[in-house]
Amino acid sequence: MHSFFNKFITRNNSLIQFVKQYDNCLGSREQAERESDAADFHTVIPCATKSSIEAQFQDVYTHQKFREVQAQFRGKANCITRLTNFALGYSVYEVGEQVFSSIFNKFVVTYDSVAAEVKCQCLLFESRGILCCHALSVLSFERVSQVSPRYILKRWNNKVKEVTHTHIKRSHDEPLLEPRSKRFDQLVFCSQNICKFTSESEELTAILHRAYDNVMVEMESLKAKRKGTSFLSHEDANLESVNELQSPPRI
Structure with missing residues:
Protein backbone atom coordinates (compact mmCIF):
# COMPACT_ATOMS: atom_id res chain seq x y z
CA MET A 1 0.00 0.00 0.00
CA HIS A 2 2.79 2.42 0.91
CA SER A 3 4.60 1.78 -2.39
CA PHE A 4 1.42 2.64 -4.29
CA PHE A 5 1.34 6.11 -2.72
CA ASN A 6 5.11 6.60 -2.89
CA LYS A 7 6.16 10.29 -2.98
CA PHE A 8 2.63 11.39 -2.06
CA ILE A 9 1.80 9.86 1.32
CA THR A 10 3.94 9.37 4.41
CA ARG A 11 3.19 7.86 7.78
CA ASN A 12 2.96 11.35 9.25
CA ASN A 13 0.16 12.54 6.94
CA SER A 14 -3.22 13.28 8.44
CA LEU A 15 -6.47 11.92 7.06
CA ILE A 16 -7.25 15.27 5.42
CA GLN A 17 -3.85 15.31 3.72
CA PHE A 18 -4.41 11.74 2.55
CA VAL A 19 -7.69 12.70 0.87
CA LYS A 20 -6.06 15.66 -0.88
CA GLN A 21 -3.11 13.63 -2.11
CA TYR A 22 -5.20 10.66 -3.21
CA ASP A 23 -6.35 12.29 -6.46
CA ASN A 24 -2.84 13.56 -7.16
CA CYS A 25 -1.44 10.06 -6.77
CA LEU A 26 -3.98 8.48 -9.11
CA GLY A 27 -3.53 11.25 -11.66
CA SER A 28 0.23 10.79 -11.59
CA ARG A 29 -0.09 7.05 -12.12
CA GLU A 30 -2.47 7.60 -15.03
CA GLN A 31 0.06 9.94 -16.63
CA ALA A 32 2.78 7.31 -16.19
CA GLU A 33 0.52 4.74 -17.85
CA ARG A 34 -0.08 7.09 -20.78
CA GLU A 35 3.66 7.59 -21.24
CA SER A 36 4.21 3.83 -21.07
CA ASP A 37 1.46 3.29 -23.65
CA ALA A 38 3.07 5.85 -25.95
CA ALA A 39 6.40 4.02 -25.69
CA ASP A 40 4.68 0.73 -26.55
CA PHE A 41 3.21 2.27 -29.70
CA HIS A 42 6.33 4.03 -30.99
CA THR A 43 9.30 1.90 -29.91
CA VAL A 44 10.29 -1.76 -30.29
CA ILE A 45 12.36 -3.90 -27.94
CA PRO A 46 14.76 -6.09 -29.96
CA CYS A 47 14.35 -9.84 -29.67
CA ALA A 48 16.89 -11.62 -27.51
CA THR A 49 16.87 -14.77 -29.67
CA LYS A 50 16.19 -15.86 -33.24
CA SER A 51 12.96 -17.56 -32.21
CA SER A 52 9.92 -16.77 -34.34
CA ILE A 53 7.78 -17.34 -31.24
CA GLU A 54 9.60 -14.54 -29.43
CA ALA A 55 8.97 -12.30 -32.44
CA GLN A 56 5.30 -13.25 -32.19
CA PHE A 57 5.17 -11.94 -28.62
CA GLN A 58 7.27 -8.90 -29.53
CA ASP A 59 4.67 -7.85 -32.07
CA VAL A 60 1.68 -7.89 -29.72
CA TYR A 61 2.80 -7.47 -26.10
CA THR A 62 3.49 -4.31 -24.13
CA HIS A 63 7.12 -3.56 -23.32
CA GLN A 64 6.71 -4.48 -19.67
CA LYS A 65 5.21 -7.89 -20.39
CA PHE A 66 7.52 -8.63 -23.30
CA ARG A 67 10.53 -8.17 -21.00
CA GLU A 68 9.09 -10.88 -18.76
CA VAL A 69 8.65 -13.13 -21.78
CA GLN A 70 12.23 -12.45 -22.88
CA ALA A 71 13.53 -13.59 -19.50
CA GLN A 72 11.96 -16.99 -20.18
CA PHE A 73 13.49 -17.17 -23.65
CA ARG A 74 16.91 -16.48 -22.14
CA GLY A 75 16.27 -19.14 -19.51
CA LYS A 76 15.59 -21.66 -22.26
CA ALA A 77 19.35 -21.78 -22.87
CA ASN A 78 19.74 -23.42 -19.45
CA CYS A 79 17.27 -26.21 -20.22
CA ILE A 80 17.95 -29.76 -21.39
CA THR A 81 14.91 -31.44 -22.96
CA ARG A 82 14.35 -35.19 -23.16
CA LEU A 83 11.37 -37.03 -24.64
CA THR A 84 10.11 -39.70 -22.23
CA ASN A 85 6.84 -40.84 -23.80
CA PHE A 86 4.90 -40.42 -27.04
CA ALA A 87 1.52 -41.65 -28.26
CA LEU A 88 -0.84 -40.37 -30.97
CA GLY A 89 0.51 -36.84 -31.10
CA TYR A 90 0.75 -36.53 -27.31
CA SER A 91 4.30 -36.17 -26.00
CA VAL A 92 5.70 -36.17 -22.48
CA TYR A 93 9.04 -34.47 -21.85
CA GLU A 94 11.40 -34.15 -18.95
CA VAL A 95 13.06 -30.74 -18.92
CA GLY A 96 16.07 -30.17 -16.70
CA GLU A 97 16.75 -26.52 -15.85
CA GLN A 98 20.29 -25.83 -14.73
CA VAL A 99 20.25 -23.64 -11.62
CA PHE A 100 23.88 -24.21 -10.57
CA SER A 101 26.93 -25.75 -12.22
CA SER A 102 25.85 -29.33 -11.50
CA ILE A 103 22.32 -28.90 -10.12
CA PHE A 104 19.23 -29.28 -12.30
CA ASN A 105 15.58 -28.82 -11.42
CA LYS A 106 13.42 -31.26 -13.37
CA PHE A 107 9.96 -30.49 -14.75
CA VAL A 108 7.44 -32.59 -16.65
CA VAL A 109 6.10 -30.89 -19.77
CA THR A 110 3.38 -32.30 -22.02
CA TYR A 111 2.70 -31.29 -25.61
CA ASP A 112 -0.41 -32.09 -27.64
CA SER A 113 0.42 -31.52 -31.30
CA VAL A 114 -3.21 -31.90 -32.38
CA ALA A 115 -4.55 -29.25 -29.99
CA ALA A 116 -1.30 -27.23 -30.14
CA GLU A 117 -1.29 -27.21 -26.35
CA VAL A 118 1.71 -27.24 -24.05
CA LYS A 119 1.59 -27.62 -20.26
CA CYS A 120 4.36 -27.47 -17.70
CA GLN A 121 4.50 -28.76 -14.18
CA CYS A 122 5.76 -25.39 -12.91
CA LEU A 123 2.38 -23.75 -13.82
CA LEU A 124 3.96 -20.41 -14.72
CA PHE A 125 1.44 -19.75 -17.46
CA GLU A 126 -1.46 -20.51 -15.13
CA SER A 127 -0.10 -18.16 -12.45
CA ARG A 128 1.48 -15.32 -14.45
CA GLY A 129 0.12 -15.73 -17.95
CA ILE A 130 3.45 -16.27 -19.73
CA LEU A 131 5.01 -19.45 -21.09
CA CYS A 132 7.89 -20.75 -19.01
CA CYS A 133 11.36 -21.57 -20.32
CA HIS A 134 10.57 -25.30 -19.96
CA ALA A 135 7.52 -25.08 -22.24
CA LEU A 136 9.46 -22.90 -24.69
CA SER A 137 12.23 -25.49 -24.74
CA VAL A 138 9.72 -28.20 -25.65
CA LEU A 139 8.16 -26.03 -28.37
CA SER A 140 11.62 -25.50 -29.80
CA PHE A 141 12.26 -29.26 -29.64
CA GLU A 142 8.99 -29.82 -31.51
CA ARG A 143 9.99 -27.15 -34.06
CA VAL A 144 6.87 -25.09 -33.41
CA SER A 145 7.15 -21.70 -35.12
CA GLN A 146 3.97 -20.05 -33.81
CA VAL A 147 2.11 -20.54 -30.54
CA SER A 148 -1.64 -20.87 -30.27
CA PRO A 149 -3.58 -17.61 -29.65
CA ARG A 150 -4.60 -19.01 -26.26
CA TYR A 151 -1.09 -18.18 -25.02
CA ILE A 152 -1.29 -14.52 -26.07
CA LEU A 153 -3.49 -12.77 -23.54
CA LYS A 154 -5.42 -9.71 -24.72
CA ARG A 155 -4.95 -7.77 -21.51
CA TRP A 156 -1.27 -7.23 -22.39
CA ASN A 157 -1.83 -6.40 -26.05
CA ASN A 158 0.03 -3.24 -27.05
CA LYS A 159 -2.49 -2.53 -29.81
CA VAL A 160 -5.34 -1.84 -27.41
Whole structure:
Protein backbone atom coordinates (compact mmCIF):
# COMPACT_ATOMS: atom_id res chain seq x y z
CA MET A 1 0.00 0.00 0.00
CA HIS A 2 2.79 2.42 0.91
CA SER A 3 4.60 1.78 -2.39
CA PHE A 4 1.42 2.64 -4.29
CA PHE A 5 1.34 6.11 -2.72
CA ASN A 6 5.11 6.60 -2.89
CA LYS A 7 6.16 10.29 -2.98
CA PHE A 8 2.63 11.39 -2.06
CA ILE A 9 1.80 9.86 1.32
CA THR A 10 3.94 9.37 4.41
CA ARG A 11 3.19 7.86 7.78
CA ASN A 12 2.96 11.35 9.25
CA ASN A 13 0.16 12.54 6.94
CA SER A 14 -3.22 13.28 8.44
CA LEU A 15 -6.47 11.92 7.06
CA ILE A 16 -7.25 15.27 5.42
CA GLN A 17 -3.85 15.31 3.72
CA PHE A 18 -4.41 11.74 2.55
CA VAL A 19 -7.69 12.70 0.87
CA LYS A 20 -6.06 15.66 -0.88
CA GLN A 21 -3.11 13.63 -2.11
CA TYR A 22 -5.20 10.66 -3.21
CA ASP A 23 -6.35 12.29 -6.46
CA ASN A 24 -2.84 13.56 -7.16
CA CYS A 25 -1.44 10.06 -6.77
CA LEU A 26 -3.98 8.48 -9.11
CA GLY A 27 -3.53 11.25 -11.66
CA SER A 28 0.23 10.79 -11.59
CA ARG A 29 -0.09 7.05 -12.12
CA GLU A 30 -2.47 7.60 -15.03
CA GLN A 31 0.06 9.94 -16.63
CA ALA A 32 2.78 7.31 -16.19
CA GLU A 33 0.52 4.74 -17.85
CA ARG A 34 -0.08 7.09 -20.78
CA GLU A 35 3.66 7.59 -21.24
CA SER A 36 4.21 3.83 -21.07
CA ASP A 37 1.46 3.29 -23.65
CA ALA A 38 3.07 5.85 -25.95
CA ALA A 39 6.40 4.02 -25.69
CA ASP A 40 4.68 0.73 -26.55
CA PHE A 41 3.21 2.27 -29.70
CA HIS A 42 6.33 4.03 -30.99
CA THR A 43 9.30 1.90 -29.91
CA VAL A 44 10.29 -1.76 -30.29
CA ILE A 45 12.36 -3.90 -27.94
CA PRO A 46 14.76 -6.09 -29.96
CA CYS A 47 14.35 -9.84 -29.67
CA ALA A 48 16.89 -11.62 -27.51
CA THR A 49 16.87 -14.77 -29.67
CA LYS A 50 16.19 -15.86 -33.24
CA SER A 51 12.96 -17.56 -32.21
CA SER A 52 9.92 -16.77 -34.34
CA ILE A 53 7.78 -17.34 -31.24
CA GLU A 54 9.60 -14.54 -29.43
CA ALA A 55 8.97 -12.30 -32.44
CA GLN A 56 5.30 -13.25 -32.19
CA PHE A 57 5.17 -11.94 -28.62
CA GLN A 58 7.27 -8.90 -29.53
CA ASP A 59 4.67 -7.85 -32.07
CA VAL A 60 1.68 -7.89 -29.72
CA TYR A 61 2.80 -7.47 -26.10
CA THR A 62 3.49 -4.31 -24.13
CA HIS A 63 7.12 -3.56 -23.32
CA GLN A 64 6.71 -4.48 -19.67
CA LYS A 65 5.21 -7.89 -20.39
CA PHE A 66 7.52 -8.63 -23.30
CA ARG A 67 10.53 -8.17 -21.00
CA GLU A 68 9.09 -10.88 -18.76
CA VAL A 69 8.65 -13.13 -21.78
CA GLN A 70 12.23 -12.45 -22.88
CA ALA A 71 13.53 -13.59 -19.50
CA GLN A 72 11.96 -16.99 -20.18
CA PHE A 73 13.49 -17.17 -23.65
CA ARG A 74 16.91 -16.48 -22.14
CA GLY A 75 16.27 -19.14 -19.51
CA LYS A 76 15.59 -21.66 -22.26
CA ALA A 77 19.35 -21.78 -22.87
CA ASN A 78 19.74 -23.42 -19.45
CA CYS A 79 17.27 -26.21 -20.22
CA ILE A 80 17.95 -29.76 -21.39
CA THR A 81 14.91 -31.44 -22.96
CA ARG A 82 14.35 -35.19 -23.16
CA LEU A 83 11.37 -37.03 -24.64
CA THR A 84 10.11 -39.70 -22.23
CA ASN A 85 6.84 -40.84 -23.80
CA PHE A 86 4.90 -40.42 -27.04
CA ALA A 87 1.52 -41.65 -28.26
CA LEU A 88 -0.84 -40.37 -30.97
CA GLY A 89 0.51 -36.84 -31.10
CA TYR A 90 0.75 -36.53 -27.31
CA SER A 91 4.30 -36.17 -26.00
CA VAL A 92 5.70 -36.17 -22.48
CA TYR A 93 9.04 -34.47 -21.85
CA GLU A 94 11.40 -34.15 -18.95
CA VAL A 95 13.06 -30.74 -18.92
CA GLY A 96 16.07 -30.17 -16.70
CA GLU A 97 16.75 -26.52 -15.85
CA GLN A 98 20.29 -25.83 -14.73
CA VAL A 99 20.25 -23.64 -11.62
CA PHE A 100 23.88 -24.21 -10.57
CA SER A 101 26.93 -25.75 -12.22
CA SER A 102 25.85 -29.33 -11.50
CA ILE A 103 22.32 -28.90 -10.12
CA PHE A 104 19.23 -29.28 -12.30
CA ASN A 105 15.58 -28.82 -11.42
CA LYS A 106 13.42 -31.26 -13.37
CA PHE A 107 9.96 -30.49 -14.75
CA VAL A 108 7.44 -32.59 -16.65
CA VAL A 109 6.10 -30.89 -19.77
CA THR A 110 3.38 -32.30 -22.02
CA TYR A 111 2.70 -31.29 -25.61
CA ASP A 112 -0.41 -32.09 -27.64
CA SER A 113 0.42 -31.52 -31.30
CA VAL A 114 -3.21 -31.90 -32.38
CA ALA A 115 -4.55 -29.25 -29.99
CA ALA A 116 -1.30 -27.23 -30.14
CA GLU A 117 -1.29 -27.21 -26.35
CA VAL A 118 1.71 -27.24 -24.05
CA LYS A 119 1.59 -27.62 -20.26
CA CYS A 120 4.36 -27.47 -17.70
CA GLN A 121 4.50 -28.76 -14.18
CA CYS A 122 5.76 -25.39 -12.91
CA LEU A 123 2.38 -23.75 -13.82
CA LEU A 124 3.96 -20.41 -14.72
CA PHE A 125 1.44 -19.75 -17.46
CA GLU A 126 -1.46 -20.51 -15.13
CA SER A 127 -0.10 -18.16 -12.45
CA ARG A 128 1.48 -15.32 -14.45
CA GLY A 129 0.12 -15.73 -17.95
CA ILE A 130 3.45 -16.27 -19.73
CA LEU A 131 5.01 -19.45 -21.09
CA CYS A 132 7.89 -20.75 -19.01
CA CYS A 133 11.36 -21.57 -20.32
CA HIS A 134 10.57 -25.30 -19.96
CA ALA A 135 7.52 -25.08 -22.24
CA LEU A 136 9.46 -22.90 -24.69
CA SER A 137 12.23 -25.49 -24.74
CA VAL A 138 9.72 -28.20 -25.65
CA LEU A 139 8.16 -26.03 -28.37
CA SER A 140 11.62 -25.50 -29.80
CA PHE A 141 12.26 -29.26 -29.64
CA GLU A 142 8.99 -29.82 -31.51
CA ARG A 143 9.99 -27.15 -34.06
CA VAL A 144 6.87 -25.09 -33.41
CA SER A 145 7.15 -21.70 -35.12
CA GLN A 146 3.97 -20.05 -33.81
CA VAL A 147 2.11 -20.54 -30.54
CA SER A 148 -1.64 -20.87 -30.27
CA PRO A 149 -3.58 -17.61 -29.65
CA ARG A 150 -4.60 -19.01 -26.26
CA TYR A 151 -1.09 -18.18 -25.02
CA ILE A 152 -1.29 -14.52 -26.07
CA LEU A 153 -3.49 -12.77 -23.54
CA LYS A 154 -5.42 -9.71 -24.72
CA ARG A 155 -4.95 -7.77 -21.51
CA TRP A 156 -1.27 -7.23 -22.39
CA ASN A 157 -1.83 -6.40 -26.05
CA ASN A 158 0.03 -3.24 -27.05
CA LYS A 159 -2.49 -2.53 -29.81
CA VAL A 160 -5.34 -1.84 -27.41
CA LYS A 161 -5.92 1.88 -27.80
CA GLU A 162 -5.79 4.07 -24.76
CA VAL A 163 -9.16 5.60 -25.56
CA THR A 164 -10.83 2.33 -24.64
CA HIS A 165 -10.13 2.99 -20.96
CA THR A 166 -9.88 6.78 -20.85
CA HIS A 167 -13.55 7.19 -19.95
CA ILE A 168 -13.90 4.25 -17.58
CA LYS A 169 -15.52 5.40 -14.36
CA ARG A 170 -13.05 5.64 -11.50
CA SER A 171 -13.54 6.41 -7.84
CA HIS A 172 -11.84 9.80 -8.19
CA ASP A 173 -13.91 10.88 -11.22
CA GLU A 174 -16.56 13.51 -10.78
CA PRO A 175 -20.14 12.14 -10.70
CA LEU A 176 -21.03 14.22 -13.77
CA LEU A 177 -18.62 12.18 -15.89
CA GLU A 178 -20.54 8.92 -15.42
CA PRO A 179 -23.27 9.60 -18.06
CA ARG A 180 -20.56 10.67 -20.48
CA SER A 181 -18.65 7.45 -19.83
CA LYS A 182 -21.74 5.40 -20.62
CA ARG A 183 -22.33 7.31 -23.84
CA PHE A 184 -18.69 6.87 -24.76
CA ASP A 185 -18.86 3.10 -24.23
CA GLN A 186 -21.98 2.87 -26.39
CA LEU A 187 -20.36 4.88 -29.18
CA VAL A 188 -17.20 2.77 -29.09
CA PHE A 189 -19.24 -0.41 -29.37
CA CYS A 190 -21.23 0.92 -32.33
CA SER A 191 -18.19 2.36 -34.10
CA GLN A 192 -16.29 -0.91 -33.84
CA ASN A 193 -19.10 -2.76 -35.60
CA ILE A 194 -19.33 -0.08 -38.29
CA CYS A 195 -15.57 -0.09 -38.89
CA LYS A 196 -15.47 -3.86 -39.20
CA PHE A 197 -18.23 -3.73 -41.80
CA THR A 198 -16.96 -0.79 -43.86
CA SER A 199 -13.31 -1.87 -43.92
CA GLU A 200 -14.25 -4.74 -46.23
CA SER A 201 -14.10 -2.48 -49.31
CA GLU A 202 -12.95 0.93 -50.53
CA GLU A 203 -16.49 1.85 -51.58
CA LEU A 204 -17.95 1.26 -48.12
CA THR A 205 -15.05 3.13 -46.55
CA ALA A 206 -15.65 6.14 -48.82
CA ILE A 207 -19.35 6.15 -47.89
CA LEU A 208 -18.47 6.16 -44.20
CA HIS A 209 -16.01 9.04 -44.65
CA ARG A 210 -18.65 11.14 -46.41
CA ALA A 211 -21.21 10.36 -43.73
CA TYR A 212 -18.67 11.18 -41.03
CA ASP A 213 -17.90 14.56 -42.58
CA ASN A 214 -21.58 15.45 -42.79
CA VAL A 215 -22.25 14.36 -39.21
CA MET A 216 -19.25 16.31 -37.89
CA VAL A 217 -20.49 19.48 -39.60
CA GLU A 218 -23.94 19.05 -38.10
CA MET A 219 -22.66 18.28 -34.60
CA GLU A 220 -20.16 21.13 -34.54
CA SER A 221 -22.85 23.50 -35.75
CA LEU A 222 -25.07 22.46 -32.86
CA LYS A 223 -22.16 22.70 -30.44
CA ALA A 224 -21.33 26.21 -31.63
CA LYS A 225 -24.93 27.36 -31.19
CA ARG A 226 -25.11 26.00 -27.65
CA LYS A 227 -21.79 27.35 -26.46
CA GLY A 228 -21.61 30.42 -28.65
CA THR A 229 -18.22 29.31 -29.93
CA SER A 230 -16.83 29.64 -33.41
CA PHE A 231 -17.39 26.88 -35.96
CA LEU A 232 -14.69 24.21 -36.05
CA SER A 233 -13.44 22.59 -39.22
CA HIS A 234 -13.42 18.82 -39.69
CA GLU A 235 -9.68 18.66 -38.95
CA ASP A 236 -9.94 20.96 -35.93
CA ALA A 237 -12.78 18.88 -34.55
CA ASN A 238 -10.74 15.71 -34.84
CA LEU A 239 -7.72 17.35 -33.20
CA GLU A 240 -9.84 18.73 -30.38
CA SER A 241 -11.32 15.28 -29.72
CA VAL A 242 -7.91 13.61 -29.68
CA ASN A 243 -6.45 16.21 -27.34
CA GLU A 244 -9.41 15.88 -25.02
CA LEU A 245 -8.95 12.12 -24.80
CA GLN A 246 -5.17 12.07 -24.47
CA SER A 247 -4.33 15.19 -22.48
CA PRO A 248 -2.93 14.41 -19.01
CA PRO A 249 -5.05 15.14 -15.97
CA ARG A 250 -4.50 18.47 -14.25
CA ILE A 251 -3.02 17.91 -10.83
